[in-house]
Amino acid sequence: MSAATLERKTAMTDRANQVLKEVFGFDEYRPGQEQAIRQLLAGSSSVAIFPTGSGKSLCYQLPALMLDGLTVVISPLIALMKDQLDFLREKNVPAARLDSTLDRAEAVQVYNDLRSGHTRLLYVSPERLANERFLQLLAQQKIALLAVDEAHCISAWGHNFRPDYLRIAELAKRLKVERVLALTATATPEVVADIAEAFSVEPEHVVHTGFYRANLEIHVTACDDSERRRLLAKKLSSRPRGPAIVYVTLQRSAEQLAEFLEDKGFSAQAYHAGMKPEERTEVQEAFMAADDMIVVATIAFGMGIDKANIRGVYHFNLPKSLESYQQEIGRAGRDGKPAVCEMLACRNDLVTLENFSYGDTPTELAVRDLTKELLSGGEEIEVSVYELSGRYDVRDLVVKTLLTYLELEGILQSTGPKYTEYKFQPQRPSLEVLQQFDDERAQFLRSVLQLARKGRTWLTIDVAAASERLVQPRERIVAALDYLDQRGDIVLQTAGVRFGYKVLKRVADLEGLVHSIQEKFEMREEQDIDRLRRVISLVESPGCYTDNLLEYFGEEHGKCGHCGRCQGAPQQVLPLSTGAAISTADRAAAKQLLSERSPALKHPRQLARFLCGITSPASSRAKLRGHRDFGRLVSVPFAEVLELAEDVA
Known part of the structure; x- marks a missing residue:
């Protein structure tokens, strides 16, 4: 290393330390943070595997203030975006988020700040990457860093595979992103390898701090379904009161169990995806402010919740995988003080969890008909996931996964999302709007606006038809409408998102392709069932619970000395299921x-x-x-x- 290079590295390190203290108020880094940050500042992409609550966000927030360009953070957790944004604004960091909760005025402000270069750090959801207007704006930015939260979703081996995530790596290349930071709290060695390959991360740039948390005391109690409520109440009563989460599988279980705990004198509320957004927000805010409240929740609760003093995480029902379990218990004891993680393990839960896996797998007939429709068109196709999902009665995720499989087979190539319909309401007279432009642009805008169909309150433009009629690129028409919207000349809305694909090759053996795709769906089903079996293996393991859990994630630790087994609890066998019969x-x-x-x-x-x-x-x-x-x-x-x-x- 030359003297000049060494000098630059030293200066960069000193500057990072200064930002750490002056902006974020920290005197030192947590484990792994400095290594990841140094790699990014040196221009390398990185994968960071940190336990839940161990400070992953600093790894992109600090570089965002030092790099030349925009930092984009992709996260599925709206609650996390809001919390981090509040924190950053307190530090006077120019950050913003784009999600479905923003009203029009807020969204317009975010877009304007991006165009002006004011924003240094932008949070978006993966679904935002299907927004044609947003991608056009992003293509105009210099993106210094792309941070991908929950990066395990990119892996077909992962417990929470999401096809939308597979497109992120391709998008990063298309947008000429300078460096990528992939973040996760739960990843097996196979998943880490997948993430690193997708984002071209060298092995030496994978930062893994380990999953072990010395303050978490893991207990497992094998029991029969009929005694679970009594056991939960007993365990909660035997420990000091404090904030706690009780996880259940079904929404109605959350409501029934919360009511039971209330009757037993606990402060408990239910939380699940079936509640209205304002109800969920109310429960979440009450929990954040309380010192002894219990939230009985499905897995919809906890993602992005930054409450340091959660004293207990209880699994009333079996978790669906060890990845889910590791992530959920990681929400306990983030303040470093002792916290209890208790699983009440009942074999009856297996039926419900297995049913969700079996029930989600599409039939081979649905796969055949769907594939045949996709490949029976021309060289370029546009599809609506919503329409295909309804037509074949398979979940959106199944349709997206099938499309992803066809991409991985080299049969389809994504050309990006497009909206079929643009609607607008004029806010000023057309003549007044057109007078602001030179003759050529005014004539172009006039031609576009003249193609709008008048409705009761909105004017509608079929952009594809307008492009063909005017012999103008679709992108120019969309950019013009977007520009008028940002200026306040019109109020613009979009509808009918469709995904474009090029058909790269024709398939001679359709039946062979269908069989191959169906095998992949069935393999995912088998993986889900295997993950459930591994949860049972943990419950019935003869040794240390902590050591067995860490071994699954490729980490060697040895006996922890403080879990239930290390404290002398005997090895357990789950009671046989009392399984319901069809009457x-x-x-x-x-x-x-x-x-x-x-x-x-x-x-x-x-x-x-x-x-x-x-x-x-x-x-x-x-x-x-x-x-x-x-x-x-x-x-x-x-x-x-x-x-x-x-x-x-």
Whole structure:
């Protein structure tokens, strides 16, 4: 290393230390932070695997103030965005977020600040990357750093695979992003390798601080379903009161258990995705302010919650994977003080969790018909995920995953998202607007506006048709409308997002392709079931709970000395399931459902999903979730329910 290079590195380090103290108020880094930050400042991409609550955000917030250009943070956690933004604004850091909760005036301000170069750090959700207008604006920015939170979602081996994440690596290349920071709190060695490969991160630039948390005391109690409530109340009563989270699988379980705990004298409230947004916000804010409140929640709660003094995390139901478990217990004891992590393990939970995995797998018929439709068009196609999901009654995620598989096979190539419809309301007379532009631009805008169809309150433009009619690039028309919107000349809305693809090659053996794709879906199903089995293995393990958990993530530690097993708890075996059986009344209910002739329940697999309490696009759109028999057989294995559905059809 030359003297000049060494001098530059030293100056950069000194400057980073100064920012750490003066802006963020810290005298020293937490483990792993300095290494990741130095790599980014030196121009290298990095993967950072830090436990929940260990300061991942500083790894991009600090470089954002030192790098020349914009830092974009992709995170699915709106609560995290809001909390971090409040913190940054207190530090006078010019940061912003773009998400669905902003009103028009707030969104316009964010766009204006981006265009002016004022914003240094921008938070967006992965879904924002499907916004045509946003991507056009992003392409005009110099992006110094792209930070990807929850990066394990990029891996097909991960527990929370999201196809939207696979496009992030491609987008980073297209936008000429200078460096990437991929962040996760839960990743096995296979997942870390996937993340590093996707973002071209060298092995020496993977920063792993380890998952071990010395202040977390892990306990597991194998029990029968009938005694769980009593056990939970007993364990909560035997420990000092403090903020706690109790995780359950089903929404109705959250409500019932919260009511039970209230009756037992605890301050408890339910939280789940079925509640109205304002109700969830109210519960969350109450929990953040309370010293002894218990939130009984589905996994919808906790993501992005930055409460340091949570004294207990209880799993009333089995977690769906060790990755989920590690992430959820990581919300306890972030202040470094002792915290309890207790799992009440009951074999009955396996049926419900397995049913969600089995029920989500599409039929080979749906995969065949969907694939055939995608590949029967021209060299370029545009698809609506929403429409395909409804047509074949498979979840949006399944449609997106299938499209991703076709991309990975080299059959399709994404050309990006587009809106089919642009609507606007004029805020000023057209003549007044056009007078602000030179003759050529005024004529172009006039031609665009003349193609708008008048409705009752909105004017609508079919951008694809306008592009063809005017022989002008679609991008120019969209940019012009967006510009008028940002100036306040019009109020612009978009609708009907469609995803464009090029068909790179024709498939000679369609049946072989369909079979290959179906095998991938079934493999994911097997992976989900295997993850459940690993949770059972942890429960029944003969050794230290902490050591067994860390071993799954590729970390060697040895006995922790403070978990339930290390404190002398005997090895446990889960009691056999008391599994519900299908009764004559259940069979009659299934026949009655078929007689109602709902289009959403016409096929046996649709009926089986409904009876197992698994929503689908068709049943949701038919508003069947409130039906008295929805989830009637939630405790019966999916295969048995499917057999019933086929028998009564």
